[in-house]
Amino acid sequence: MIIDLISDTVTKPTKGMLEAMTNAKVGDDVFKMDPTTNELQEKAAKMFGMEDALFFPSGTMANQTAIKLHTQPGDKLICDKYAHVYNYEGGGAAFNSGVTCKLIDGNRGMFTAEQLQEAVADRNDIHVPFTSLVCIENTTNKGGGACWSFSELEKLQKVSKNNNLAFHLDGARLFNALVATDESPKQYGQLFDTISICLSKGLGAPIGSVLLGSKEHIAKALRIRKLFGGAMRQVGFLAAAGNYALDNHIERLAEDHQKAKEIGAVLESTSYVTKVEPIETNIVIFYVDDKIGDANFIQKMEAKDILLTPMGEGKIRIVTHLDYTNEMHEILLKELKDF
Known part of the structure; x- marks a missing residue:
């Protein structure tokens, strides 16, 4: 048994999802004639209370499209130093849109309205x-897997609006945040100009993301x-x-969160772990003693058929997901205790 905790993108479609895929009614989506894709876009837009939506093959493409529709070459976007659009999208902001990134030194990927106000001070x-x-x-x-404070997001939106800045949400794991904080999609739909949501992470679809926005933004995004x-x-x-994921796999994210917290509790109890980051959703980040080393720890766990991933700076990441069973969970907890 391979226990793959590298990411929540490693899941396979469930039986119900496969049946939905097999029975899908299809057409040519380039001509907007695919009824199932149209249904997904309408469902997502309605869920967030936004005007329109567009299906993408990847979250990176959805984010990069949002960046391009909100900017001109030579512009600058502001994000946290940990942001996915800066660190993990292959330099796409520069390559695709000709924009640079101003990085804010936030806390666990999150910054404050005061920091944003300071960052836009030289805008003119x-x-x-x-x-x-x-x-x-x-x-x-x-x-x-940290969740932003919604009240802070409201303050950030106000600063953005006052400075005529577009406000985009990379919501790759937004549903994890919604489940953890008991907030609603419509709250976010009222706050952001565009939102990307990923279907192939915690929701368990094999591929795909959706970009949400106004009809004007989505018409531009289509091009x-x-x-x-x-x-x-x-x-x-x-x-x-x-469609199946949005209908069936949102509430169950709480199970992933609970397992992540239980993993964190075991890691906290061991002598070889020096730090465990706060756990709010399905991601566990921890550090091991320098005498062991992160690469060595990952290698030794791989020898036990447990796959983890390095995140740089000595960080090791565990991500719980749909295919991480209770049996796997018990095995992992035992191996961590016995290491």
Whole structure:
């Protein structure tokens, strides 16, 4: 038995999801004739109370499309130093949109309205790139699945609006945050100009993300998606998985969160772990004693068929997910205790 905790993207479609995919009604989505894809887009837009939505093959493409539609070459976007759009999207902001990133030194991937206000202070200086966009990531990946305070997001939106800045949410794991904080999608839909949500992480779909926004933004995003090579044909077979995920896999995220907290409790009790980051959702980030070393620890766990991933700076990451069973959980807890 391989216990794969590298990411929540390693899941396979459930039996119910596979049946939904097999039975999907499809058409040519380039001509907006795929009924299942249209259903997914309408479902997501309605869920967030936003005007429109567009299905993408990846969260990176959805985020990069949002960046391009909100900026002009030579502009600057503001994000946290841990942000996915800066660290893990291959330099796409620079390559695709010709924009630079101003990084805020936040806490676990989150910054304050005061920090944002300070970051835009030079916005009218012609010697520096023009700031046009603020990007938020919730939950924060590199920050260990941390959830933003909604009241702080409201303050950030106010600063953005007062400075005529677009406000984009990289919501790759937003449903984890919603379940953990008992907030609603519509709260977020009222706050952000655009939102990307991922269907292939905690929700268990094999592929796909959705970008939400106004009809004007999504019309522009459709052209950008085409430019990026993301136009798809009978993609309803994949959209059906997204529909099934939104209907069946949101509330169960609480199970992943509980398992993550139990893993964290065991790690806290061991002598070889020096620090465990606060655990709010399905991501556990911890550090082991220097005498052991993160690479060595990961290698030894792999020898026991337990797969973990390094996050740099000595961080080791565990991500719980749909395919991480109770049996796997008991094995992992025992191996961590006995290490």
